[in-house]
Amino acid sequence: MVKIDPNRLMGDLKRLRSFGATGPGVVRLSLSPVDLAAREWLAARMTEAGLDARIDGVGTVFGRSRNSGPALLIGSHTDTQPTGGWLDGAMGVMYGLEIARALAENDATRHLAVDVASWIDEEGTFSGLLGSRSFVGDAVDESIRGATNRQGERLEDVLKAAGLAGRPRARFEAGRQVAYLEPHIEQGGRLEAIGKSIGVVTTIVGLREARLRFTGQRNHAGTTPMAIRRDAGAALVAFIARMNDAFKQLADADTVWTVGRINLDPGSMSVVPGAADMYLQFRDANTARLQAMDQRLAELVRDFNVQNAAQNAVSVELQTIDEPIEPVSMDATLAEHIARAAEALAPGQWLRMPSGAAHDAQVIARCMPACMMFVPSIGGVSHDFIEDTAEEHIVLGCQVAATAAASMLLEASAKRS
Numbered sequence: 383m384v385k386i387d388p389n390r391l392m393g394d395l396k397r398l399r400s401f402g403a404t405g406p407g408v409v410r411l412s413l414s415p416v417d418l419a420a421r422e423w424l425a426a427r428m429t430e431a432g433l434d435a436r437i438d439g440v441g442t443v444f445g446r447s448r449n450s451g452p453a454l455l456i457g458s459h460t461d462t463q464p465t466g467g468w469l470d471g472a473m474g475v476m477y478g479l480e481i482a483r484a485l486a487e488n489d490a491t492r493h494l495a496v497d498v499a500s501w502i503d504e505e506g507t508f509s510g511l512l513g514s515r516s517f518v519g520d521a522v523d524e525s526i527r528g529a530t531n532r533q534g535e536r537l538e539d540v541l542k543a544a545g546l547a548g549r550p551r552a553r554f555e556a557g558r559q560v561a562y563l564e565p566h567i568e569q570g571g572r573l574e575a576i577g578k579s580i581g582v583v584t585t586i587v588g589l590r591e592a593r594l595r596f597t598g599q600r601n602h603a604g605t606t607p608m609a610i611r612r613d614a615g616a617a618l619v620a621f622i623a624r625m626n627d628a629f630k631q632l633a634d635a636d637t638v639w640t641v642g643r644i645n646l647d648p649g650s651m652s653v654v655p656g657a658a659d660m661y662l663q664f665r666d667a668n669t670a671r672l673q674a675m676d677q678r679l680a681e682l683v684r685d686f687n688v689q690n691a692a693q694n695a696v697s698v699e700l701q702t703i704d705e706p707i708e709p710v711s712m713d714a715t716l717a718e719h720i721a722r723a724a725e726a727l728a729p730g731q732w733l734r735m736p737s738g739a740a741h742d743a744q745v746i747a748r749c750m751p752a753c754m755m756f757v758p759s760i761g762g763v764s765h766d767f768i769e770d771t772a773e774e775h776i777v778l779g780c781q782v783a784a785t786a787a788a789s790m791l792l793e794a795s796a797k798r799s
């Protein structure tokens with residue numbers, strides 16, 4: 383049985399937290415000076431652990447095992463949101479490092495290869511999921527050319543200034559890396575609510591985004607009788623109520639939809655809004671349900687326009703914002719290794735669940751079987767300074783991941799020989 387060292391794990395996690403610490407949280411935006419310092423530290427820590435470590439041409443820290451394959455790749459991200467927690471991404475990367483060390487210290491697993499990655503810019507400071515997309519061979523130079531952060535700094539310039547531009551980029555090595563494991567905090571409250579310690583991820587949900595533009599007529603808010611108004615704002619609110627009813631008919635317990643932004647034109651107390659925009663996002667683990675929601679939304683828009691054309695009131699136009707993102711299934715065989723490890727170490731204390739958040743694993747799954755596991759987030763909070771997980775869960779999660787990693791690799795080695 384592979385044994386992780388809880389003190390070493392927690393010590394490294396807390397050291398990483400000190401880069402960009404802001405109260406209990408962390409601000410470590412991709413490629414900021416403090417992020418680059420954290421990457422240098424991480425690469426040095428990987429080297430001490432016996433990995434061949436480097437920061438690649440986009441900023442990903444990659445620690446390659448000196449053992450020959452088959453290799454298990456363990457990764458996540460160490461960049462944060464502008465109001466980041468200390469564990470989002472960071473925990474999975476430190477698990478990878480600790481598991482590489484733990485396997486190397488055990489006679490039965492010393493020969494196994496664990497590669498460890500901290501993918502650059504998962505959080506999208508410049509271009510979301512950049513490191514994992516580069517790793518699987520996407521044409522990321524296009525994304526890099528156009529990318530800027532909120533301050534308007536160009537990614538190309540930042541990579542150059544950091545001395546990273548032109549360095550080789552970590553790439554998927556077919557025939558070597560046979561599986562990807564991404565441990566992560568749940569970032570939701572489900573595990574905590576039912577008192578479980580480990581989530582075995584089945585699917586990373588897909589996502590649709592749309593903008594709906596309502597067009598009416600601006601007018602004086604004092605002199606225009608209600609009966610003849612063409613109020614785009616009121617129409618938008620009525621539409622949302624209808625949409626909520628319609629989506630409830632299609633949803634299961636995991637389906638979510640959000641109107642995250644509403645703009646009224648001109649946005650004045652004394653003007654009946656002449657135009658109103660709403661930004662809608664919905665997510666689900668099931669492609670067929672996402673398509674049904676797409677279709678229902680289009681029907682609602684059509685019905686709305688038919689009804690309102692008669693009264694010459696307000697029209698609505700539906701625009702999709704981005705390419706749809708389809709749900710990505712995690713590999714069932716790998717998930718079984720995690721489930722077995724969880725059952726052995728915490729009997730009855732785990733469950734299978736979808737991931738409502740996006741992760742690098744959905745990109746890496748394009749080139750090799752991928753899996754994810756969760757530990758509980760206290761209060762279900764993430765992307766906030768107060769994000770936290772009980773130390774007992776952090777340690778248990780790493781032991782489960784290490785046990786699963788060893789069994790995945792032993793099985794892969796047996797298959798190969």
Ligand SMILES: [Zn+2]
Pocket residue numbers: 459470471504566
């Ligand atoms: Zn994350």
